[in-house]
Amino acid sequence: MPNVLFTNVRILDGSGAQPFTGDVLVQGNRILRVSRAASVGSATGATVIDGAGATLMPGMCESHTHFAWNNAANFDDIQRMPTEEHVLWCAHVAKEYLDHGWTSCVGAATAKPRLDVVIRNAINEGLIKGPRYLAASQEITVAGSLGDETLPHIPYPEYSFGAVVSGPEEMRKCVRMFLKYGVDSIKLNLSGDNFVPFAPAQTTWMSDEEVAIAVKEAKVRNKRVSVHARSCESVKQALRHGAEIIYHASFTDNEALDMLEAQKDRIFVAPGLSVILKLLYEGEVIGVSHAKAKDMGYEVELEAAVNSLSAMHKRGVRVLPGGDYGFSWAPHGSNAMDLQYFVKYLGFTPMQALVSATAYGGQIMMKPKDLGLIKEGYLADLLLVDGDPLANLGVLLEKDKLLAIMKDGVFHKEPEVRAGRSRWSLSAA
């Protein structure tokens, strides 16, 4: 692999520092040198990318990813996809994330037992293209809660996107099965969700005994626990038991916020606001009127979530973008919307939103000293962006504005070059 020199680029290094013009030299899969001045002449043998003033930033991290959601308007369509198609779908989606500048993704839950681990392994083996990926289990849930899709006359577990357990011993068995398969994190559905009328967001379902045993088994193998926790009680439950990744956290009280703040160096919050916002304001396209969405509880939840998450952000709790893309109202690839939501609803500055997608991303990927910054010695996950994301976060939504995408020192998308004549001369006559 020849060295690559990005020259004449505006470097947004992910640390929160203001961008500066300079050069970045990549050697192998790492950033060898970052310099503020042009370093022409000192990069002999390197491939030189003249950025012409474009922005070079770290690859982004999606902290709450469901490759297995299939851009449908309901859960049913997810489970009606057979395993073979589902794996190919996940492979297709994994590439799409990379195409959109997400060089890291944290799996939040998958829909059949092994989809996530198989995709992670295939990416790592180079069999398919995709971001760095941490694989999740299915959502472990209890009868009647989010993830249990069985019907009285169709009681088959394959019908659910979650894994339904009852009691600590079933939990232990279930967690061990996912650990055997090789997941990086175990997902527990602690609260309900307004999308399913039988288990609204403010309800809390799992017993402490069940949660405790799941966390214990995960810790035996040094794996992490993530939780679906919309209700205030479920957020506290997650914190009491030592879960690392809290998804949603819409409803909190002062006690919950204090607990979050006390554990802020250990935990991550990825709210996944798109579901609430899209259903509340753009739900008509899938037959959910504003009135219906309000009736489902989304207006109340949005207000609570805005308050909770703004407070967390002020208290220095790490709030990260990503979450629950993969539905018809928020298809895979549109995830950078989250950065704009953070600014519009949660009081982030554009710089803070970018830091949460890059520097925090390196941290949730468990590579805080290796990933998420443009810094000497860090892994070369880089985006060359045509535009200034600080002035307009919307540029990150446009594939065409991503001039180059590099993961682990290898171009996933190479900057375009004009073709010249060669032996097989491809030319427009």
Next chain:
Amino acid sequence: MANVVFTNVRLFDGSGDMPYTGEVQVQGNRIARVARGSRSIPAAGLTVIDGAGATLMPGMCEAHTHFAWNDQPSLGSIQKMPTEEHILWCAHIAERYLKRGFTSCVGAATAKPRLDVVIRNAIEQGMIPGPRYLAASQEITVAGGLADETLPHLPFEELNFGAVVSGPEEMRKCVRMFLKYGVDTVKLNLSGEYITGLPAEFTPMTEEEIATAVREVRLRNKRLAAHARSSESVKQCVRHGIEIIYHASFADEEALDMLEAKKDHHFVAPGIAWLIHTSHYASEYGITPEIAKNMGYHRELETACVTLQKMRKRGIRILPGGDYGFAWIKHGTNAKDLEYFVKYLGFTPMEALLSATKLGAEIMLRPKELGQIKEGYLADLLLVDGDPVANVAVLQDPDRMLAVMKDGVFYKTPEVRAARGRMGLSAA
């Protein structure tokens, strides 16, 4: 899609004519113009590929493909691969075939019920790159036949790469299931196979079972293929009208007469490389020539060569491809078959090339629009550095496959030297 002119190419057009210097224009997914000489096709506004004397030929067809075989040394390894990994493997292999110049493949059997149909559908939907593909069922077999891999204490059907049936009613149910899934062909294992300890000349399936399978398949206008090494199994194919006959090693004079009488109906894809490599080139994996000989492969190879030479003389359609996907005969190296057709079966290089192109179109059921470079035909094209008519072995070299086009779209684009653009990619 392409609006491309290939100029300065040596055209092997798949008609049987000797190659000539010419030009080909592709518009959309079809061949719009074929011209002799140079500069006779106006190139204004088109992308021009100057072949500099390379050969332009129709994409090849592999007539006996098992995407699901996983380049391992045993049949057991195939079934130990879980469904999720298996489907990704098949997708990966489909791309490999295309890359190596096979723009069409006939699925010969898959290893889990739906692998082949899912891959075919994904290719057609553009979700994954791969050749034109006809999807097969699993190998339907009888207890104790080839593809029954269960053990007395492990009687689980998922251990089988085949689907095991007993009697016409189980056959009917099984065939209907595969038809429901959407296969293009139903595969029956009519004979044995030495490597599994079953003699090649063993013919275990009953007439009633075969007849039921054929009847169900005809109701949906689909085709059948058979693993048929024994002479009796070849006769069963002809009697029941099974179109695609795999192997046919031991066909006797009566079988050959029967086959010749129906030669417009049948295709034979012997998978000769399997016999050659298992006999002589599998020592690294524990199958020394001596072991192979004891199994029976040397005798079968010898007999198959004689049988297939006779078939060639009788004008029976013999096609390349077959049983690639084992450790000693890996996916992607399938163009070896053309060399073996010349070396072992008495084909001229021209005949071998036509069997991979013109006959390929016939087995793909598209004789009037595929397999030749002809105006109006589908643009499945290979640009090859070398002259395959002088040496069919050039088709085995991936570096000589300069361009691969399927349905008017470059899968492998001819390389161009990069110049400076806005982002000026250059070597400093």
